[in-house]
Amino acid sequence: MGLNIEDVSVVYPAADGRPPVEALSRINLTIEDNEFVVALGASGCGKSTLLNLIAGFLSPSFGSLTLDGARVSGPGADRAVVFQKHALLPWLNVLDNVAFGLQIQGVAEAERKKVANKFLSMLGLDGFQDAPVYSLSGGMQQRVGIARALTCDPRVLLMDEPLGALDALTREKAQELILNIWNDTHKSVFFITHSVEEALFMGTKLVVMSPRPGRITHVFDLPFSRQFLDGMPARQVKASPKFIELREEVLKIIFADEEAAA
Amino acid sequence: MTEQTSQTPTKPPGLWKRISRSRPTKPGQTYGVPGQGNTLWLSVCSILFFIFVWWLVTFMGWVKPLFVPSPMAIVSKFISVWNNGYTGTSFLDHVVISTVRVFGAFLLACVIGIPLGLAMGMSPIMRGIFDPPIEFYRPIPPLAYLPLMIIWFGIGETSKVLLIFLSVFAPVVLGARSGVKSAAIEQIHAAYSFGATRWQVMRYVIMPSAMPEILTAMRIGVGFGWTTLVAAEMVASTKGLGYMVLSASQFLQTPVVIMGIFVIAAIAFAFDLLMRFVERRLVPWKGRM
Numbered sequence: 021m022g023l024n025i026e027d028v029s030v031v032y033p034a035a036d037g038r039p040p041v042e043a044l045s046r047i048n049l050t051i052e053d054n055e056f057v058v059a060l061g062a063s064g065c066g067k068s069t070l071l072n073l074i075a076g077f078l079s080p081s082f083g084s085l086t087l088d089g090a091r092v093s094g095p096g097a098d099r100a101v102v103f104q105k106h107a108l109l110p111w112l113n114v115l116d117n118v119a120f121g122l123q124i125q126g127v128a129e130a131e132r133k134k135v136a137n138k139f140l141s142m143l144g145l146d147g148f149q150d151a152p153v154y155s156l157s158g159g160m161q162q163r164v165g166i167a168r169a170l171t172c173d174p175r176v177l178l179m180d181e182p183l184g185a186l187d188a189l190t191r192e193k194a195q196e197l198i199l200n201i202w203n204d205t206h207k208s209v210f211f212i213t214h215s216v217e218e219a220l221f222m223g224t225k226l227v228v229m230s231p232r233p234g235r236i237t238h239v240f241d242l243p244f245s246r247q248f249l250d251g252m253p254a255r256q257v258k259a260s261p262k263f264i265e266l267r268e269e270v271l272k273i274i275f276a277d278e279e280a281a282a
Numbered sequence: 283m284t285e286q287t288s289q290t291p292t293k294p295p296g297l298w299k300r301i302s303r304s305r306p307t308k309p310g311q312t313y314g315v316p317g318q319g320n321t322l323w324l325s326v327c328s329i330l331f332f333i334f335v336w337w338l339v340t341f342m343g344w345v346k347p348l349f350v351p352s353p354m355a356i357v358s359k360f361i362s363v364w365n366n367g368y369t370g371t372s373f374l375d376h377v378v379i380s381t382v383r384v385f386g387a388f389l390l391a392c393v394i395g396i397p398l399g400l401a402m403g404m405s406p407i408m409r410g411i412f413d414p415p416i417e418f419y420r421p422i423p424p425l426a427y428l429p430l431m432i433i434w435f436g437i438g439e440t441s442k443v444l445l446i447f448l449s450v451f452a453p454v455v456l457g458a459r460s461g462v463k464s465a466a467i468e469q470i471h472a473a474y475s476f477g478a479t480r481w482q483v484m485r486y487v488i489m490p491s492a493m494p495e496i497l498t499a500m501r502i503g504v505g506f507g508w509t510t511l512v513a514a515e516m517v518a519s520t521k522g523l524g525y526m527v528l529s530a531s532q533f534l535q536t537p538v539v540i541m542g543i544f545v546i547a548a549i550a551f552a553f554d555l556l557m558r559f560v561e562r563r564l565v566p567w568k569g570r571m
């Protein structure tokens with residue numbers, strides 16, 4: 021079961037005199053239940069395109085996507101998305117933003133506030149229920165976005181560089197928070213980043229992508245997030261020889277791609 | 283104490299240099315924001331100066347009162363019209379009838395124009411149908427199609443209100459239409475990924491995010507409405523501020539003309555203040571995210 025991507029290609033048609041772009045070429049990928057898949061690669065290698073496919077915002081030019089055997093044919097509440105930014109609704113306070121998905125689904129006000137409150141405290145946002153979202157820091161806004169995505173109990177959580185705009189310290193804290201939540205909620209996660217360290221630390225499976233045409237070139241199984249969840253401090257995980265060795269290997273792949281592009 | 287190396291005194295920069303360079307900001311301000319700073323006092327001075335020049339010009343007898351009556355003449359005219367009315371109608375009646383015409387047309391334009399603008403923003407079909415007629419009539423001065431209004435709708439209230447309505451309608455429609463684009467695609471995608479229908483996306487994402495632009499368009503629109511008032515009241519009126527100004531000008535009663543202008547300006551300004559207040563209450567998040 022889980023999410024199955026089979027031989028998927030995406031070609032953006034020619035526009036404004038530019039030739040057609042093959043953003044994804046023959047992608048095969050499965051995301052099993054409770055798996056944390058991280059996509060890594062230079063910008064323009066089709067990571068967002070892949071996420072938009074899974075979310076259902078885009079349909080493949082060739083190939084097929086299925087979730088639990090059913091064809092993905094559009095966006096749906098079984099796949100929640102956390103965006104890098106601009107996705108909260110500034111006219112709603114924090115609580116109503118988190119409850120937004122439930123409101124869309126017609127859940128009664130009292131019930132949806134209860135659920136939203138639960139996820140707000142899970143993300144450490146107690147006491148900010150009534151704050152306007154634009155008064156929050158970037159890190160807190162991202163946590164609101166994650167809480168909102170979790171409220172509808174999706175099967176898969178899709179995150180497109182959710183921590184890309186955060187400063188280094190906030191970012192590491194948020195990584196640990198997301199791992200803990202993943203561990204508590206048993207979601208499948210598809211997570212995009214272009215930080216190698218973040219990718220290695222967070223995923224159970226790493227897919228490295230290459231541009232022109234966008235494709236998956238390497239897949240690694242990763243043990244590090246499990247080590248962290250089993251109690252090893254994050255810094256220690258990231259300083260272990262195995263981690264460093266893999267980090268250098270992946271960096272080498274990515275630099276090779278960048279050089280080929282230059 | 284260490285002796286500082288004595289610097290050769292440099293020539294102070296010239297006046298132009300000093301004016302044209304950007305100054306450091308005070309704490310609490312942001313460096314280099316264009317046009318930043320409070321203008322209240324300068325505005326008060328500017329108004330006082332304007333009135334002073336006006337008074338001086340009339341007091342010294344540099345221009346005839348027929349062309350520019352003195353400020354005091356306007357005030358005393360105002361008091362006399364307030365007490366005795368103008369052409370047999372009380373001053374407040376003139377004000378009320380014009381206000382009802384402008385705001386009636388304005389409300390009508392909002393009730394029809396905002397949904398239509400939103401629909402045009404949302405649907406290429408609606409845009410395709412309604413874009414040509416609106417873009418066609420929008421740049422035409424209301425005075426040019428006033429005769430048509432009279433031929434088609436007579437000289438009653440209909441053609442007056444319709445004329446004002448048309449001048450408010452176009453900016454309101456265009457504002458609502460471009461407001462549809464204010465929602466970030468991420469916000470829209472978020473709603474869809476919760477299973478929202480097109481209608482829900484419209485209701486919960488697109489309409490709220492279009493609010494700031496709609497409110498701005500309403501402010502601009504009502505301004506157009508007042509601009510068209512005088513033209514509208516050219517049509518066989520016996521009441522209204524526009525009529526008052528027009529008929530006074532025919533009888534060379536310059537004080538009434540100027541007074542009417544000030545009353546129109548005051549009402550329009552008061553409404554603008556109200557709209558700004560509404561804006562602060564309704565969309566405090568404007569430009570913040």
Ligand SMILES: Nc1ncnc2c1ncn2[C@@H]1O[C@H](COP(=O)(O)OP(=O)(O)O)[C@@H](O)[C@H]1O
Nearest residue numbers: 032041043062063064065066067068069070234
């Ligand atoms: N809507 C679009 N139309 C045409 N080309 C696009 C569109 N979106 C993305 N692309 C192209 O597809 C490629 C992959 O883009 P994207 O998936 O955004 O990459 P990433 O997220 O990895 O940076 C890029 O070359 C980009 O220019």
Ligand SMILES: [Mg+2]
Nearest residue numbers: 067068069180
């Ligand atoms: Mg991207």
